[in-house]
Amino acid sequence: MDKHQNPWKIHSSETKYENNWIRITHNEGLNPAGNPGIYGVVHFKNVAIGVLALDEEMNTYLVGQFRFPLNRFSWELPEGGGALDEDPLDAAKRELLEETGLVASEWELLTRIDTSNSVTDETAVVFLARGLHQGESEPEETEQLTIRKVPFEEAYRMVQDMEITDSISVAAIQRMKLRLLGY
Template identity: 35%
Template sequence: MGKYDHLYEKTIASQPIYDGRIIKVKVDEVLLPNGNTAKREIVNHQGAVAVLPLTDDGKMVVVRQFRKPLECTIVEIPAGKLEIGEEALACAKRELEEETGYVAENYTLLSSFYTSPGFADELLHVFVATGLTKGESRPDEDEFVDVLELTLDEAHDLHRTGEIRDAKTVVALYAWENKVLRERG
């Protein structure tokens, strides 16, 4: 018996709903710890990476793009889905170059976290990239982005106005601010 077995929900039935290019959706019937049953709507995702690119002159490289689920344009750090069997670091390098044109000499894993564990199993790996060299971006054929370089103050302004509002970019923004504050002593 494990330490947290009293919280475990045993799957007693699973119904696939959708099998797409990015996500799979299913509904599981589970046996609850108290003996009752419940339904859980679950989104399966390959996992993804995001990159906090920092220039030598203290700016964060971001992209502005339209996000259909939100019906608006937001500013985000570069990110993308892992391909089957792809290592997170290789994906981070690919996504940074494709979306922004930048190539980095150094990558450090900042954190890996589940984006919405209440309904999805997506694990996001966030890297900090430094030693940047600017090149030519090559976004996917269905991806349209503007590349921006922001100071910490500019990034906070965009967060206050709601242009930065996705979890990975907010986490990256505060991790960057924490790094700057530690360096100042």
């Protein structure tokens, strides 16, 4: 058998829950060993979007907010969701403006990641934004945000000290640090 093909043999799939953002599917069939097995999948109806904004002095912008699923406050990059049929760059521009009031004149794809490939199909696209100027933020009604402007090296330290644990933020900040080191 080709190791790049799905070894699961699915006999039934049933949607157990669905809302505007996710769908949870229960799958039954045979696992890779040929034994009966189940697999639950959380399908995301949006692409996760992140923005690492860097100004001329190498400061970046963090967004702090209470994250309901974690039941705790989290520091992270400006993030949000983009419709599956929307250009991720357009979504990134919107999210940066909504959450920080920043507008960037230079954009570059920084990374793409699978956020948690064991139970979800969520993917994230993260951009580097430069050439910043301040506008007016427009947070969504579900967001109560705190914005911090910090030196990039401080954000990197926060990742190293596990003060930033959001997977999209960690991946983007680590990737940028490697770029700055010449990798």
